[in-house]
Amino acid sequence: MQYFTATLLVLVLAKYSACDSSLTVDTHDVALKLHDLKTVSIITSASFSPTTDTLHIYVQHSDIASISLTEIALENLNPNENISLVITALSAGKTDISSNTTSNTINVEDIYFRVTVYKTASLKTISTVIGWLYFAAWSISFYPQVYINWRRKSVIGLNFDFLALNIVGFVLYSVFNLGLFFIPEIKEEYSARYPRGLNPVQVNDIFFAVHAVILTCVTIVQCIIYDRGDQRLSIIARSILGLFGGFLVISAFLAGFDVIHWLDFLYYCSYVKLTITLIKYIPQAYMNYKRKSTVGWSIENILLDFTGGTLSMLQMILNAYNYDDWVSIFGDPTKFGLGLFSVLFDVFFILQHYVFYKHSRYESK
Incomplete structure (x- = not known):
């Protein structure tokens, strides 16, 4: 034996x-x-x-x-x-x-x-430059709203539902990026699941997400210390955030008890972030419509967001042509569709500010 x-x-x-x-x-x-x-x-x-x-x-x-x-x-x-x-x-x-x-x-x-x-080396260079330009535009876009709030010592006109959805979305985006970039166990899970795949999270993704959380938190503090009138978080927003919170708490428990992988939990966080991106502009657009005014809502924020979103889609189109990879747009339209959706909302905000309510200086609480 x-x-x-x-x-x-x-x-x-x-x-x-x-x-x-x-x-x-x-x-x-x-x-x-x-x-x-x-x-x-x-x-x-x-x-x-x-x-x-x-x-x-x-x-x-x-x-x-x-x-x-x-x-x-x-x-x-x-x-x-x-x-x-x-x-x-x-x-x-x-x-x-x-x-x-x-x-x-x-x-x-x-x-x-x-x-x-x-196909062309110059298009590859142009794509890289465009990538940094839209990264800069999106990063800078948070500052005009902070400045306007500080100058007016008021946040009247800034919708709290939009702000609440925004902070939750960027926190979840940060959790996804930080977890996939820094936590060894999750990185190993990703490598095991996609053995030949590259980690999709880069350093600039982490900077953008964390930077967005910090600036949004600054804006929330401004909502506490500055004049806000009778503005408050709506019941609808609280209900939506409650559903998201319940879903993520259950997912975290399932991951903690090894029913699902922590990598799956991070993906669930990203799915909630994508959903928030689809709905977060609606409360602000509706508030502008009710007030017939965009006073208190930073148009510079929208112009920078429009610039970033347009450049992002342009980069995707250039890459699709240069690598003959149109499937990345039409075969999996989620990213391109979200970018287009955000840009369309930006166009609507621009119309509200410069066309529909351009003569309005409505400041009623």
Whole structure:
């Protein structure tokens, strides 16, 4: 019995050793201009042991890119060896290059490439510039309302329902970004679920979300210390926020008791944020209509938001053309639709301010 146990242990250890990550690549992300070439490498580790197996390399979309080698005999490789492969861009788009082995004696999970092929380098640069411009516009857009409140020493004209929905939305957006960027367990969950996916949260996403929370909190403090008339949070807004709160509390309990993953909880937070984005402007627009005035509501905020939203959609269109990736807009219209929805509301606010109520200076409480 002891001999059998020892033999089994040796076999398990041998199999584990044989399946270690002894193969890797020099990069996973490859960006190429149409018709250009790029050389990438598969690298063997110092502990690599040649084996009678074959590494097979597959291109997901062979019309977008090709690779110079599709099969590599692992018995011909040595430790610390670089195997060069040439990726050729055939048409604009995105494709994955993956791999496997015949008998699974080597772990090849790290042998993959994410290839993006763009048509024009200048459009790629313009897209990056536009990205920073709309990031700046959206970030600055919070300040005009704070300034107007301070100058008037009044928040009459600023709808409290909009403000409440806004702070909840940005807090949830911050929770999503901070959790997915900083918490190791959640990052591991994301990697396990999307092994070849990039973390969607970047540093500028975190800055924008936290910055938005801080400035919205400043505005809320202004609502406490400045003249607010008879304005208060409506029953409808309280009910909506109560439903959102109940849903998220239940989701947090389910995550705490391992019924769902914490990553799923973060996604639920993002879904609530998206829902809030769809409805948060309605109370302010209705308040302006009832008062027949936009006094107290910062039009500069709207102009900056309109600029950011328009540039965001423009970037999506440029990227769709440059990467021939129209599916990102028409196949999954959520992001583009939300941006368009916000811009349409901005247009409505602009009409209220400059056309419908341009002569109004209504300040009644």
